[in-house]
Amino acid sequence: xxxxxxxxxxxxxxxxxxxxxxxxxxxxxxxxxxxxxxxxxxxxxxxxxxxxxxxxxxxxxxxxxxxxxxxxxxxxxxxxxxxxxxxxxxxxxxxxxxxxxxxxxxxxxxxxxxxxxxxxxxxxxxxxxxxxxxxxxxxxxxxxxxxxxxxxxxxxxxxxxxxxxxxxxxxxxxxxxxxxxxxxxxxxxxxxxxxxxxxxxxxxxxxxxxxxxxxxxxxxxxxxxxxxxxxxxxxxxxxxxxxxxxxxxxxxxxxxxxxx
Amino acid sequence: xxxxxxxxxxxxxxxxxxxxxxxxxxxxxxxxxxxxxxxxxxxxxxxxxxxxxxxxxxxxxxxxxxxxxx
Amino acid sequence: xxxxxxxxxxxxxxxxxxxxxxxxxxxxxxxxxxxxxxxxxxxxxxxxxxxxxxxxxxxxxxxxxxxxxxxxxxxxxxxxxxxxxxxxxxxxxxxxxxxxxxxxxxxxxxxxxxxxxxxxxxxxxxxxxxxxxxxxxxxxxxxxxxxxxxxxxxxxxxxxxxxxxxxxxxxxxxxxxxxxxxxxxxxxxxxxxxxxxxxxxxxxxxxxxxxxxxxxxxxxxxxxxxxxxxxxxxxxxxxxxxxxxxxxxxxxxxxxxxxxxxxxxxxxxxxxxxxxxxxxxxxxxxxxxxxxxxxxxxxxxxxxxxxxxxxxxxxxxxxxxxxxxxxxxxxxxxxxxxxxxxxxxxxxxxxxxxxxxxxxxxxxxxxxxxxxxxxxxxxxxxxxxxxxxxxxxxxxxxxxxxxxxxxxxxxxxxxxxxxxxxxxxxxxxxxxxxxxxxxxxxxxxxxxxxxxxxxxxxxxxxxxxxxxxxxxxxxxxxxxxxxxxxxxxxxxxxxxxxxxxxxxxxxxxxxxxxxxxxxxxxxxxxxxxxxxxxxxxxxxxxxxxxxxxxxxxxxxxxxxxxxxxxxxxxxxxxxxxxxxxxxxxxxxxxxxxxxxxxxxxxxxxxxxxxxxxxxxxxx
Numbered sequence: 001x002x003x004x005x006x007x008x009x010x011x012x013x014x015x016x017x018x019x020x021x022x023x024x025x026x027x028x029x030x031x032x033x034x035x036x037x038x039x040x041x042x043x044x045x046x047x048x049x050x051x052x053x054x055x056x057x058x059x060x061x062x063x064x065x066x067x068x069x070x071x072x073x074x075x076x077x078x079x080x081x082x083x084x085x086x087x088x089x090x091x092x093x094x095x096x097x098x099x100x101x102x103x104x105x106x107x108x109x110x111x112x113x114x115x116x117x118x119x120x121x122x123x124x125x126x127x128x129x130x131x132x133x134x135x136x137x138x139x140x141x142x143x144x145x146x147x148x149x150x151x152x153x154x155x156x157x158x159x160x161x162x163x164x165x166x167x168x169x170x171x172x173x174x175x176x177x178x179x180x181x182x183x184x185x186x187x188x189x190x191x192x193x194x195x196x197x198x199x200x201x202x203x204x205x206x207x208x209x210x211x212x213x214x215x216x217x218x219x220x221x222x223x224x225x226x227x228x229x230x231x232x233x234x235x236x237x238x239x240x241x242x243x244x245x246x247x248x249x250x251x252x253x254x255x256x257x258x259x260x
Numbered sequence: 261x262x263x264x265x266x267x268x269x270x271x272x273x274x275x276x277x278x279x280x281x282x283x284x285x286x287x288x289x290x291x292x293x294x295x296x297x298x299x300x301x302x303x304x305x306x307x308x309x310x311x312x313x314x315x316x317x318x319x320x321x322x323x324x325x326x327x328x329x330x
Numbered sequence: 331x332x333x334x335x336x337x338x339x340x341x342x343x344x345x346x347x348x349x350x351x352x353x354x355x356x357x358x359x360x361x362x363x364x365x366x367x368x369x370x371x372x373x374x375x376x377x378x379x380x381x382x383x384x385x386x387x388x389x390x391x392x393x394x395x396x397x398x399x400x401x402x403x404x405x406x407x408x409x410x411x412x413x414x415x416x417x418x419x420x421x422x423x424x425x426x427x428x429x430x431x432x433x434x435x436x437x438x439x440x441x442x443x444x445x446x447x448x449x450x451x452x453x454x455x456x457x458x459x460x461x462x463x464x465x466x467x468x469x470x471x472x473x474x475x476x477x478x479x480x481x482x483x484x485x486x487x488x489x490x491x492x493x494x495x496x497x498x499x500x501x502x503x504x505x506x507x508x509x510x511x512x513x514x515x516x517x518x519x520x521x522x523x524x525x526x527x528x529x530x531x532x533x534x535x536x537x538x539x540x541x542x543x544x545x546x547x548x549x550x551x552x553x554x555x556x557x558x559x560x561x562x563x564x565x566x567x568x569x570x571x572x573x574x575x576x577x578x579x580x581x582x583x584x585x586x587x588x589x590x591x592x593x594x595x596x597x598x599x600x601x602x603x604x605x606x607x608x609x610x611x612x613x614x615x616x617x618x619x620x621x622x623x624x625x626x627x628x629x630x631x632x633x634x635x636x637x638x639x640x641x642x643x644x645x646x647x648x649x650x651x652x653x654x655x656x657x658x659x660x661x662x663x664x665x666x667x668x669x670x671x672x673x674x675x676x677x678x679x680x681x682x683x684x685x686x687x688x689x690x691x692x693x694x695x696x697x698x699x700x701x702x703x704x705x706x707x708x709x710x711x712x713x714x715x716x717x718x719x720x721x722x723x724x725x726x727x728x729x730x731x732x733x734x735x736x737x738x739x740x741x742x743x744x745x746x747x748x749x750x751x752x753x754x755x756x757x758x759x760x761x762x763x764x765x766x767x768x769x770x771x772x773x774x775x776x777x778x779x780x781x782x783x784x785x786x787x788x789x790x791x792x793x794x795x796x797x798x799x800x801x802x803x804x805x806x807x808x809x810x811x812x813x814x815x816x817x818x819x820x821x822x823x824x825x826x827x828x829x830x831x832x833x834x835x836x837x838x839x840x841x842x843x844x845x846x847x848x849x850x851x852x853x854x855x856x857x858x859x860x861x862x863x864x865x866x867x868x869x870x871x872x873x874x875x876x877x878x879x880x881x882x883x884x885x886x887x888x889x890x891x892x893x894x895x896x897x898x899x900x901x902x903x904x905x906x907x908x909x910x911x912x913x914x915x916x917x918x919x920x921x922x923x924x925x926x927x928x929x930x931x932x933x934x935x936x937x938x939x940x941x942x943x944x945x946x947x948x949x
Contacts, residue, residue, distance in 0.1 A: 020552075029587070035636070039633070063306070066277070187604045191622070244263070244266045248270055
């Protein structure tokens with residue numbers, strides 16, 4: 001006996017196996033990201049006053065990245081539609097754009113990560129707080145391009161105020177002997193950065209995985225188009241569904257992390 | 261739900277994001293004492309993107325009229 | 331045999347048909363490998379995509395871990411009864427493996443914590459869930475719905491491999507410096523983060539692998555049940571076991587990802603030094619911890635129990651399904667209230683997602699929230715009671731065959747009943763204040779899981795053994811196993827209710843001796859000598875329980891080649907499709923696609939030739 005409904009849909013459900021499978025998988029993914037979003041809410045509600053950063057991330061860059069992902073979803077669908085119309089060349093063109101978009105997204109995202117890893121906060125022994133991008137760091141001194149922070153209403157609120165008043169700040173030289181605590185805006189900086197890196201990192205992993213699957217179907221797996229075209233189109237559809245989900249997650253992530 | 265149906269859902273969500281974000285940017289521009297030109301540009305950009313997406317959505321629905329939603 | 335169904339043939343014919351099937355191209359994964367069954371030992375037994383082989387792989391691995399978990403708790407029981415005395419038999423081995431943690435064969439509190447955490451983890455995630463869901467689900471579900479295999483055979487294989495990898499990580503964690511995780515199977519932060527060593531990191535990595543395995547399995551099961559039902563197998567003709575597995579699949583699918591998220595966050599806390607679950611001002615080792623703070627320990631508990639409570643139903647639902655099958659078959663009458671059973675299982679599935687915080691009444695999350703979860707907890711007991719009542723009424727007026735699987739299934743009913751009813755005082759937040767974290771809790775959930783679920787799983791082993799091997803397990807050894815286990819289980823867990831109500835707390839490596847009246851005579855609420863003495867009796871009873879498993883182990887291996895051969899493909903004369911295949915079922919299961927024409931439990935049908943009519947036959 002062969003496994004039925006691998007290609008043609010079952011009559012009473014109207015679906016083929018892989019489509020049921022991917023939707024169930026996406027349901028579990030919803031729960032995964034849902035749990036992280038809930039954690040975001042709980043952490044934000046529980047944060048000390050003025051310690052939850054706002055306007056910290058670069059919104060224009062994020063917007064561009066969002067558009068890149070929306071474009072990639074459009075090309076996925078157009079590629080699938082082209083395949084349904086038996087136009088393999090057009091499909092290949094659209095899906096190539098999808099994969100390129102995925103690379104562009106990950107590239108822009110890593111630039112944003114790099115920006116955060118070079119963004120430092122220094123607390124001196126006399127209680128002053130400095131915040132800015134690292135210019136240079138030697139054994140004797142640290143040079144930041146940034147601001148001195150008024151931390152009376154919380155450090156994060158102080159950073160926001162200072163950046164609003166003067167975007168670039170000035171060069172600040174701090175002696176190593178004066179420093180009590182120094183750290184970049186990595187995951188351990190505060191709970192916002194932790195959840196930011198966890199959410200976007202997990203999402204980026206999904207983007208990379210999705211791009212790999214699409215690329216695999218597009219090039220090494222394309223032989224199937226000759227032998228079993230319907231099954232091949234199904235594969236493209238299933239990978240497209242996953243891709244749409246990944247992009248939809250970003251549509252929620254972006255306003256939550258960048259705007260709110 | 262087929263890729264087509266999911267794409268419609270996705271476009272709707274993107275539309276909401278575009279218009280929501282352009283409203284957010286204009287609000288920042290008008291409300292805040294330290295508003296910048298960036299917000300004005302961003303708001304306009306998102307508004308235009310939203311309109312383009314809407315037009316694309318109509319085109320998409322027409323083009324794939326014969327494909328099933330299931 | 332007169333009753334033999336369409337699939338039944340004599341041995342030689344079976345051999346021919348099964349080998350003929352091995353060469354037939356079989357769908358998705360096998361299309362490119364027409365000679366699937368001839369790929370040598372590795373291909374046939376290790377990297378097999380056949381659901382029956384994967385089921386057996388799951389079963390054997392899980393049974394081994396059931397034993398490992400049992401050995402861990404036996405060591406702990408010795409320490410509880412005789413704190414500070416060297417463990418007999420295993421003491422020397424522990425010293426050579428754990429060094430200072432077990433010097434002179436005596437269990438240290440650290441080792442006790444480690445074994446406690448790993449006992450829970452191994453029993454829940456490595457033994458019972460894989461046995462109930464992975465093993466029985468894989469073996470039986472495709473057969474019962476008349477499918478040739480699972481919907482995604484290769485995903486099925488990967489699911490087992492992820493599980494095996496998770497098992498290896500968990501086992502290896504015992505032997506790393508500092509040993510395995512020590513923060514309990516619940517791994518509450520900040521304790522779990524604060525304990526030095528890599529044990530917790532290994533635990534988290536292992537859990538991520540196990541969760542991945544469960545997710546792949548759940549997707550596969552649900553897709554299989556939705557898509558691959560044989561023609562005529564409508565939803566209300568599904569055997570009850572399939573319904574139970576279907577709901578279990580959804581619980582695993584939707585409840586596990588939040589724990590995966592929580593596990594990733596705790597891993598970040600441990601490795602990247604974030605503060606997801608670490609509050610501001612946390613002190614570790616007497617000093618203010620060098621962390622940013624701002625995290626929430628309650629968040630971990632919420633995410634953990636969001637999995638943790640549905641997980642309880644993951645443990646019990648397949649067991650109920652197995653018992654349902656065995657009860658129907660051995661009473662020779664239909665299950666009473668099939669539809670009520672199905673709807674109750676579905677209701678449990680839904681409600682189990684909104685009861686999780688009844689594990690957290692004492693965390694200070696607020697009385698209003700407690701009241702909400704108390705209400706939902708009381709509501710979920712209604713479908714549970716309906717299920718138990720239906721199964722009890724099913725016995726009414728049946729001519730019961732008291733074979734070993736039926737004995738285990740019958741014992742399941744009152745044992746699960748005791749476990750369930752003693753849960754009610756824990757579900758009320760007022761009485762929970764007194765009972766929380768005592769031995770009462772241990773007794774309660776072990777009554778559900780040990781004489782409950784494990785009895786049902788053992789019943790399943792005895793019941794489906796003839797289908798897998800073609801031979802019965804020995805009845806005499808089986809009955810010895812059953813009666814001694816039944817007595818042993820009750821002697822172990824019944825006294826714990828009393829100990830718990832008297833205020834003995836769990837997770838104390840000296841069995842509460844420190845809080846005894848003997849040690850501090852004037853203590854208010856100190857533990858009396860009787861309570862402490864009970865520890866010894868319980869440990870002896872646990873020894874009896876251990877001895878009772880020896881006949882089972884012997885029986886299990888001896889019967890593979892020496893058991894009584896089955897007379898037909900349908901030795902229990904059951905109605906469901908799993909018995910209408912050749913024995914053992916070949917690759918692809920059925921010779922022809924079965925067409926289902928009736929409900930799952932047409933026993934003693936008036937006017938029928940035999941006292942059972944298989945689902946794919948007219949009387």
